[in-house]
Amino acid sequence: MAMRQTPLTCSGHTRPVVDLAFSGITPYGYFLISACKDGKPMLRQGDTGDWIGTFLGHKGAVWGATLNKDATKAATAAADFTAKVWDAVSGDELMTLAHKHIVKTVDFTQDSNYLLTGGQDKLLRIYDLNKPEAEPKEISGHTSGIKKALWCSEDKQILSADDKTVRLWDHATMTEVKSLTFNMSVSSMEYIPEGEILVITYGRSIAFHSAVSLDPIKSFEAPATINSASLHPEKEFLVAGGEDFKLYKYDYNSGEELESYKGHFGPIHCVRFSPDGELYASGSEDGTLRLWQTVVGKTYGLWKCVLPEDSGELAKPKISFPETTEEELEEIASENSDSIYSSTPEVKA
């Protein structure tokens, strides 16, 4: 029997989810942080989506959020003109970094010693986290607000995207090395260290460039405007989501569209693969995060594969789950309505 994707919905945010990031793999598993326009970024267990805590302190929409590699620190960028650094174990605020305009993006170096920020003031800033009172180093050159800034090439270079350009900077000399110009607004950027690949989305295009030279590698066109895309760690697949509320999965080598999934009730703003590639998370205008399996039907996290011989009714797991009613299980299953035979969700009182 073929299995149908069951996305796991993580609720809790009350406004659109605009950014999300995974940590690396730590002895405690991996973690996920989500940035939300409600100003309350949340930390979740990466493989289950279970809420761990909410970082309280920002006074405006949070536009960017990231975790350091071992998930001990978090950083957030907000519309209250600050970036904040948090202790991701206790949830305490460690630092508030004042900016002159809305901050959109934050990124830690591999060793968590420096934080890169960027925003509407068009400046890239590098903060030494061991000297929080010291003034940050600033890099100017962008002519429109910075949407995303990332460390690359083992933190020796910086990649930054504004409305229509992507620029590569040398960290040591703080000068621009190369730039790419687009005739459409760049919606997202992802950096893959293994292989030095840069994933850029603009319009309906998902483009792959070398992160070192910025030379184009390949690009695909999606059926709708794409807001975010992510490449699988083993570079077999990529996932993308955008304005038509759907998630698309492509074969990276052939460009063939493998799957598309409905489920979100609003445009998808961000999508990212987990560090082990077993799942990907999407954040949407509808205020939810959803977790999707890379290999549908595999036992992983909260997904439990049931073999055909084990039970007569495959849709209902055998062990009793006090927290989940049958109605809720049916509703989870029927959300992906690609199949003609999807069951009608029961009306909830």
Next chain:
Amino acid sequence: MARTMQTPLTIPVPVLRLPRGPDGLSRGFAPDGRRAPLMPEGPEAPGSAVVRDSRESQEQQARAALRERYLRSLLAMVGHQVSFTLHEGVHVTAHFGATDLDVANFYVSQLQTPIGVQAEALLRCSDIIAYSFKP
């Protein structure tokens, strides 16, 4: 006769439960959460629940935390190259696939042995003295 579109019958992947959401009461980061220090450090902060765990239950918590870390280390090992030190000074390397329920056997592939490469193999854990890998 109209040709109806055939879609294969599909079963939705079963799930154990839904992801837990915020508790609506606190900001979270539970002090007894998995990443919290196992032993209380110094005087307890005012306002925190003072629970005198018996030594046994503290030990049990420590055991549970360590087991969870070990199981996660096994998960992190999947697909990676692992070096095994076996009895009598034998060293082999292989790609780690899985372990069984009791961690009695490791399922590996491309096992490089002194007498050649075995495409798939089961390593008895009782034969393994130590193993290491880089995540």
